[in-house]
Amino acid sequence: MSGSDHVTRTLLLSRKVNGTLVVTRGSTSNLDLEAQDISTGHSQVKAFSLLNQTGPYDFNADGLLLGWGLRNNVGVDEEPISGGIYTVENSVDQMVRAGQDVHQNNPAEELNFLGYLNGTRYAEQGMNYGYPECFAAWNVSAVPNNVGLQVGSQFAIGDQNSTVNDTVCAQRVAPRLSFQAHMAPLDILFNREGTAAWVTFHGSWDRTDPVGYKLSVVEFANGSPTQQSNSTTAAIDILTNQDNSRCPQNCFRPVGLAWDGQGRLFMSSDASGEIYAIVRADGNATSGAGSSNPSTFPSQSASGGASGTGSSPSHTTFASAASTMSWMATLNGLCLALVSFVYLV
Incomplete structure (x- = not known):
């Protein structure tokens, strides 16, 4: 748990899948570039079986990956009917986009859905949720070059280039709901x-x-928020x-x-x-x-x-x-x- 920033680890013992422990791990700084590498284990949520385990797990290499690119999902719980795993995410501070400071009302804080622990198929389980390149919009009007964006849309930080841009960010998993920055x-x-x-x-x-x-x-x-993903009143x-x-x-x-x-x-x-x-x-x-x-x-x-x-x-x-x-x-x-x-x- 070394680092100078999000060193907490949230633990959730599943009530739906016996002996399964969910562990959340945040970033080591506001904008942790190591989180771009899935092998570092930074900004990830994983699940581990506590049954028949004879030695310690390596968080970076072991476990079921529920999602990565999750900056600091310190809150996590299991929806009791479907067994879906939901987290709440603290997003980045001091955000700059195209040379403009947009941090007052962007990016959004997030409610993320990470799939299930029982093997139920969820196509986006284990995929990249954006951080540290992509973030969810809250106040779209305050985002420069905001064509096509709506509340909850993933957009790129900084200056767009061939590898970090809104087109790439649109392929990242968007939050299920967004909250005020x-x-x-x-x-x-x-x-x-x-x-x-x-x-x-x-x-x-x-x-x-x-x-x-x-x-x-x-x-x-029915296992999901009643409001749409672009809601500002959920x-x-x-x-x-x-x-x-x-x-x-x-x-x-x-x-x-x-x-x-x-x-x-x-x-x-x-x-x-x-x-x-x-x-x-x-x-x-x-x-x-x-x-x-x-x-x-x-x-x-x-x-x-x-x-x-x-x-x-x-x-x-x-x-x-x-x-x-x-x-x-x-x-x-x-x-x-x-x-x-x-x-x-």
């Missing part, structure tokens, strides 16, 4: 029914107007900071997600040292969003969610209302643990 998704977690994927956005550090710093949810059906905001202009110093910054036995969603915030519990005031489990009645899934009009400061050990209650859901976030300061319950009705 620099929101930094760090975790993805499906509910049991496979109707919702919850995503934490840690928040930007290199953008004039901070973005992210929130928990969002994406609706799924992620519905559930819990946000009250004022992003105070971020990152005085905000909560979502990181990890976990379910408990009652279907409550727990979310950590590393910057503020808090743990949030997302629960429904009507008594239904948060994990049931979208599973039995369309009204249990937040509508787009609910975007914005509840808000808190995350900047002190004890803060007041904030509330907001929407057409289908209302929210209340209450935080109580404790010496050893700080838990916020966010109620959904």
Whole structure:
């Protein structure tokens, strides 16, 4: 795990294929040129069998390659019905295209689909997802020479040439969904029914107007997001900071997600040292969003969610209302643990 950048390794033990471990590995720098070589193992996601293994694996050479050219897919989960592997990717910073700085709103953060662990055929499994030459567009109008591009289209970084250009990038695997640039998704977690994927956005550090710093949810059906790949509204905001202009110093910054036995969603915030519990005031489990009645899934009009400061050990209650859901976030300061319950009705 040597290197100065994305040295974390996310581990996922499959519930669908016994004894299979998924391991994600990021890049060693913002623009890691070694990731162009598949043999380096950089910016790749692989699966390994834990059954009947008598010695250590070599990550670079062994395992089932689910995808490469994946800059930093630190969040990974298994869709519970189909068994499909989905990751969320932190894309490149300080992007330049044709001599112009386009990093404020490009490239997009990504939701990637990497196929299955059970042998089900997926033609693009194990293929190149673009990095470090190709990236997904978010704000197409801000991309120079953007003919033919739409949200989620792969386009080339820097100056185009015979080997790095938009034609080559169009052959790379595009994300299943795209998110606003620099929101930094760090975790993805499906509910049991496979109707919702919850995503934490840690928040930007290199953008004039901070973005992210929130928990969002994406609706799924039949093993795939319900919205098209060029959608800009697939992620519905559930819990946000009250004022992003105070971020990152005085905000909560979502990181990890976990379910408990009652279907409550727990979310950590590393910057503020808090743990949030997302629960429904009507008594239904948060994990049931979208599973039995369309009204249990937040509508787009609910975007914005509840808000808190995350900047002190004890803060007041904030509330907001929407057409289908209302929210209340209450935080109580404790010496050893700080838990916020966010109620959904």
